[in-house]
Amino acid sequence: xxDTFRGGVHPAEHKExxxxxxxxxxxxEGEMVFPLSMHIGKPSKPVVKKGDQVLVxxxxxxxxxxxxxxxxxxxxxKVKGVEKRLTLMGTMADCVVVDNDRQFTPAADYxxxxxxxxxxxxxxxxxxxxxxIVGLGGAGFPTHVKLKPKDPAAIRxxxxxxxxxxxxxxxxxxxxxxxxxxIVEGMEISLRLFPNAEGVICVERNKPEAIxxxxxxxxxxxxxxxxxxxxxxxxxxxxxLIRVIAGVDFPLAKLPADVGCIVENVGTLFAIQRAVxxxxxxxxxxxTLTGDAVKNPGNYVVRDGTIFSELLTASGGLKEGVTLKKxxxxxxxxxxxxxxxxxxxxKQNNGLTLLCEDAVEIAExxxxxxxxxxxxxxxxxxxLMPQMMADSITDGDLKRFETKLYGLECIQCGSCTYICPAxxxxxxxxxxxxxxxxxxxRAEAGGKK
Amino acid sequence: xxxxxxxPLNISSxxxxxxxxxxxxxxxxxxLALLPTTIIGCVxxxxxxxxxxxxxxxxxxxxxxxxxxxxxxxDTWKDGSAVVTGLMLTLSLSPSVPLYAPVVGSIFAILVVxxxxxxxxxxxxxxxxxxxxxxxxxxxxxxxxxxxDGVSSATPIAMLMTGRTVNxxxxxxxxxSGVIGASIVAMLLGGMxxxxxxxxxxxxxxxxxxxxxxLMGLFGGQGFDPGFLLAHLCGGGVVMGAFFMxxxxxxxxxxxxxxxxxxxLIGALGALFRVxxxxxxxxxxxxxxxxxxxxxxxxxIIPKPYAYRRxxxxxxxxxxxxxxxxxxxxxxxLTVITLIAGVALSGVYAITKDTIEEQKRAANAASYRxxxxxxxxxxxxxxxxxxxxxxxxxxxxxxxxxxxINECLPGYDAEGNLVGHVVRVTTADGFDGDITLVVxxxxxxxxxxxxxxxxxxxxxxxxRAGEPEFMxxxxxxxxxxxxxxxxGASDNAPxxxxxxxxxxxxSTAVVNAVNAxxxxxxxxxxxxxx
Numbered sequence: 001x002x003d004t005f006r007g008g009v010h011p012a013e014h015k016e017x018x019x020x021x022x023x024x025x026x027x028x029e030g031e032m033v034f035p036l037s038m039h040i041g042k043p044s045k046p047v048v049k050k051g052d053q054v055l056v057x058x059x060x061x062x063x064x065x066x067x068x069x070x071x072x073x074x075x076x077x078k079v080k081g082v083e084k085r086l087t088l089m090g091t092m093a094d095c096v097v098v099d100n101d102r103q104f105t106p107a108a109d110y111x112x113x114x115x116x117x118x119x120x121x122x123x124x125x126x127x128x129x130x131x132x133i134v135g136l137g138g139a140g141f142p143t144h145v146k147l148k149p150k151d152p153a154a155i156r157x158x159x160x161x162x163x164x165x166x167x168x169x170x171x172x173x174x175x176x177x178x179x180x181x182x183i184v185e186g187m188e189i190s191l192r193l194f195p196n197a198e199g200v201i202c203v204e205r206n207k208p209e210a211i212x213x214x215x216x217x218x219x220x221x222x223x224x225x226x227x228x229x230x231x232x233x234x235x236x237x238x239x240x241l242i243r244v245i246a247g248v249d250f251p252l253a254k255l256p257a258d259v260g261c262i263v264e265n266v267g268t269l270f271a272i273q274r275a276v277x278x279x280x281x282x283x284x285x286x287x288t289l290t291g292d293a294v295k296n297p298g299n300y301v302v303r304d305g306t307i308f309s310e311l312l313t314a315s316g317g318l319k320e321g322v323t324l325k326k327x328x329x330x331x332x333x334x335x336x337x338x339x340x341x342x343x344x345x346x347k348q349n350n351g352l353t354l355l356c357e358d359a360v361e362i363a364e365x366x367x368x369x370x371x372x373x374x375x376x377x378x379x380x381x382x383x384l385m386p387q388m389m390a391d392s393i394t395d396g397d398l399k400r401f402e403t404k405l406y407g408l409e410c411i412q413c414g415s416c417t418y419i420c421p422a423x424x425x426x427x428x429x430x431x432x433x434x435x436x437x438x439x440x441x442r443a444e445a446g447g448k449k
Numbered sequence: 450x451x452x453x454x455x456x457p458l459n460i461s462s463x464x465x466x467x468x469x470x471x472x473x474x475x476x477x478x479x480x481l482a483l484l485p486t487t488i489i490g491c492v493x494x495x496x497x498x499x500x501x502x503x504x505x506x507x508x509x510x511x512x513x514x515x516x517x518x519x520x521x522x523x524d525t526w527k528d529g530s531a532v533v534t535g536l537m538l539t540l541s542l543s544p545s546v547p548l549y550a551p552v553v554g555s556i557f558a559i560l561v562v563x564x565x566x567x568x569x570x571x572x573x574x575x576x577x578x579x580x581x582x583x584x585x586x587x588x589x590x591x592x593x594x595x596x597x598d599g600v601s602s603a604t605p606i607a608m609l610m611t612g613r614t615v616n617x618x619x620x621x622x623x624x625x626s627g628v629i630g631a632s633i634v635a636m637l638l639g640g641m642x643x644x645x646x647x648x649x650x651x652x653x654x655x656x657x658x659x660x661x662x663x664l665m666g667l668f669g670g671q672g673f674d675p676g677f678l679l680a681h682l683c684g685g686g687v688v689m690g691a692f693f694m695x696x697x698x699x700x701x702x703x704x705x706x707x708x709x710x711x712x713x714l715i716g717a718l719g720a721l722f723r724v725x726x727x728x729x730x731x732x733x734x735x736x737x738x739x740x741x742x743x744x745x746x747x748x749x750i751i752p753k754p755y756a757y758r759r760x761x762x763x764x765x766x767x768x769x770x771x772x773x774x775x776x777x778x779x780x781x782x783l784t785v786i787t788l789i790a791g792v793a794l795s796g797v798y799a800i801t802k803d804t805i806e807e808q809k810r811a812a813n814a815a816s817y818r819x820x821x822x823x824x825x826x827x828x829x830x831x832x833x834x835x836x837x838x839x840x841x842x843x844x845x846x847x848x849x850x851x852x853x854i855n856e857c858l859p860g861y862d863a864e865g866n867l868v869g870h871v872v873r874v875t876t877a878d879g880f881d882g883d884i885t886l887v888v889x890x891x892x893x894x895x896x897x898x899x900x901x902x903x904x905x906x907x908x909x910x911x912x913r914a915g916e917p918e919f920m921x922x923x924x925x926x927x928x929x930x931x932x933x934x935x936x937g938a939s940d941n942a943p944x945x946x947x948x949x950x951x952x953x954x955x956s957t958a959v960v961n962a963v964n965a966x967x968x969x970x971x972x973x974x975x976x977x978x979x
Contacts, residue, residue, distance in 0.1 A: 006755065011466050090460075167466065248765055249755040259765060326459050332466035339460055360461040368472040368528055369570040372698045374650065375470075383755035387703055388747070406754045414464030421470045422570075428462045 004230035032305035033344035041067035055107035070132035074283035074303035110280035131275030136267035140348035149257035156260035160201035163236030166331035171286035176210035180217035186269030291354035309341040376416035386416040476529030482639030490629035494544035505551030509535030537577035540630030554580035606684035640692030649696040652708040657691040660716020820889025824860025851877035888966030911955030
């Protein structure tokens with residue numbers, strides 16, 4: 001059976017730093033900051049005001065429309081107000097700020113497991129929506145939207161994504177090892193929405209313990225399989241997974257549901273199980289604190305709204321005598337470079353990687369002209385021609401970029417930039433160009449109206 | 450955060466990781482791969498060859514360094530690509546070239562072909578090859594003299610091209626007359642090393658070798674004889690071209706399909722030039738020509754992204770038709786037409802085969818009468834036929850080039866007296882393919898005349914070998930072996946033949962064929978009767 005997609009790269013994993021560290025609950029002490037936009041879609045609208053007393057699991061802001069998600073408090077305390085605060089993207093954004101009373105009093109009892117056998121599909125989706133669940137793989141797309149495709153009967157596969165192909169990150173590995181039953185149950189609940197689908201949980205081969213745990217949990221379940229995949233980036237990209245499981249390639253304009261697939265991160269499946277069975281909203285998730293600058297790398301269950309720097313300090317801070325050069329929310333392939341650690345952890349964040357060395361800075365010193373070596377074309381998981389695309393941009397021939405080279409199909413995985421021996425920032429160039437073309441198209445469409 | 454914010458953090462767009470391979474690292478791998486060849490070449494060819502390599506490499510690096518300085522460019526000479534160019538250029542030179550050759554070649558390669566067009570990644574043809582061709586054109590004699598320790602000898606490829614046999618083992622090891630980088634074993638070792646590490650594209654190397662072998666087998670005149678093909682593969686820089694020259698990133702296509710087309714083109718041109726051309730350096734030219742076509746290939750051959758390929762669309766749409774039904778209609782139609790045409794053609798051939806043979810015999814008989822008019826009829830001589838059969842279709846004698854004896858018949862007058870013999874000879878050394886002629890020998894050893902049955906040379910040039918002015922020179926002379934006066938010479942030696950001006954190759958081939966006919970007459974016909 002096929003165990004991977006075409007192309008891809010294999011960056012140094014560095015997972016050994018934290019892979020054996022068990023998940024630990026981290027209870028923050030400082031004030032908590034909840035951005036109103038921790039998801040793809042419209043920012044949510046605050047439902048609390050200054051001075052309100054809130055409890056763990058209580059709603060702070062509610063979804064504005066269908067493609068949006070509730071914001072849930074992860075602590076108990078008094079609302080300080082809705083203020084502009086520095087967030088992950090480096091901009092000031094509206095956030096609900098809560099003065100943490102360190103009691104963590106829950107709004108309801110989240111430890112009792114309810115019998116959910118008789119729940120209808122709509123009730124399941126509404127519980128997921130109430131819980132404010134978003135895709136925990138990194139993008140943060142509202143899960144209830146994903147679970148409601150146009151034609152649920154056309155879905156053939158629900159793919160549980162436990163690849164964790166991003167270097168350094170190990171929190172999902174730990175989650176799968178210790179919460180395998182819950183993940184499988186989350187998958188079972190999801191499968192109830194799709195009568196013709198089978199569930200496939202995919203894990204890269206470098207996580208044998210997680211695979212064993214999941215296989216044990218899924219044994220005897222006819223509709224759920226666990227698949228071992230090759231260790232390769234971007235194996236955990238939804239298009240790569242669909243390529244492997246369903247054998248289908250599809251253009252960027254189509255959604256996974258259009259080819260009969262739904263892809264959910266294992267963290268999301270876990271959150272679905274918590275929400276549906278225990279009524280617990282999504283206010284905490286797993287996160288890996290790692291990197292060669294960190295004194296004690298580890299895997300944590302963190303609460304949304306916790307300030308990154310507080311977690312770092314509590315863990316033991318940086319190693320003595322090192323200079324922090326680069327901080328990334330997430331891993332080095334897809335992560336967001338941070339200018340400050342004093343920003344809140346959001347729902348979909350799954351790592352804080354702190355490094356003493358910046359590979360990008362080093363690469364800039366090694367940049368040469370393009371050799372036309374073709375490595376970028378070999379690694380592109382979409383089958384694009386990055387080198388020709390870059391040439392067409394340099395030549396100012398955006399028409400060739402768009403129509404002949406299908407430049408807009410780039411999924412921005414960064415494999416081409418990673419592999420380029422001439423150290424050319426290919427993906428960054430494509431990202432810029434795509435934005436430009438899309439803006440022009442929007443302007444043209446607007447002009448016609 | 451104490452201490453953290455004192456140092457500003459680096460911000461960049463993802464990905465924030467990079468592979469370890471750099472341009473300089475790749476160049477170092479190529480240099481490493483060329484090292485075995487270089488060492489063997491220098492050790493076998495001695496100190497002068499070592500100096501040639503050294504001069505070439507140092508000049509290449511210095512040229513780029515000075516260019517960078519003068520033009521205020523970044524120090525690109527440090528990336529090692531100049532070393533690769535210098536090394537590849539000198540490895541493709543004769544070990545006995547004067548030391549100015551590698552210097553001039555390197556300067557041309559780096560300055561004109563590489564730097565003037567924008568440096569690394571911008572050259573329009575392979576710089577090393579361009580340098581080599583520049584030298585070939587400028588210093589032809591020095592470039593084509595191959596001497597080791599002052600003793601010069603023909604290279605295996607030059608011998609191959611004149612129909613002689615070569616020692617493949619020596620070619621393989623590189624212990625033979627040839628360029629500095631003549632060791633095939635070392636080249637293959639380096640090439641395989643680069644291929645295994647994915648530095649060079651197998652699509653290119655193997656389609657070059659495949660295309661060359663295929664065309665050499667089809668048109669080389671000796672079929673798919675392994676010894677013959679291997680000898681051609683080992684000579685004339687085919688291996689070096691396939692693994693090191695054709696695979697130059699900048700001047701080869703990006704797509705896999707493009708790479709295969711490009712490789713086949715090089716192989717095909719190389720074989721064509723080898724069979725039809727007159728120079729041993731043809732492989733360099735075929736790569737350069739293919740280099741020039743690369744922008745065209747890259748412009749038109751762009752593989753579609755996976756999601757847009759026909760197979761992907763089919764799978765998305767759940768098309769489960771069988772392979773044959775999925776084939777595009779034109780393919781099916783064309784295949785059927787081709788098959789029908791093939792069957793029809795072979796049918797026509799089978800029907801007309803005997804007629805054609807009959808006509809050929811008649812044509813031959815007519816030529817026999819022309820060159821031996823005294824004969825009334827032609828018989829058959831079993832001894833002679835057996836002698837021809839013994840040759841097994843091989844080349845006749847030595848020193849006549851690729852000459853074959855087809856037939857030799859005794860001619861009798863009306864009374865049944867032997868008046869002489871006719872010998873039909875084919876030479877493969879014609880400028881445009883085979884020439885077949887008939888030599889008429891009278892019983893007293895005097896050459897009566899010659900006549901062509903096959904002559905397809907260049908009109909106005911080689912074709913003039915068929916004019917009486919040239920042909921009549923042979924008539925009525927009793928000579929052991931004719932020698933050729935090059936055009937314009939007026940040496941009136943008793944055995945001299947004046948060449949057709951401007952058609953030395955054709956004239957040589959004809960004289961050789963006639964000589965072979967005479968030789969056969971003396972040694973087999975007369976000798977056989979003794």
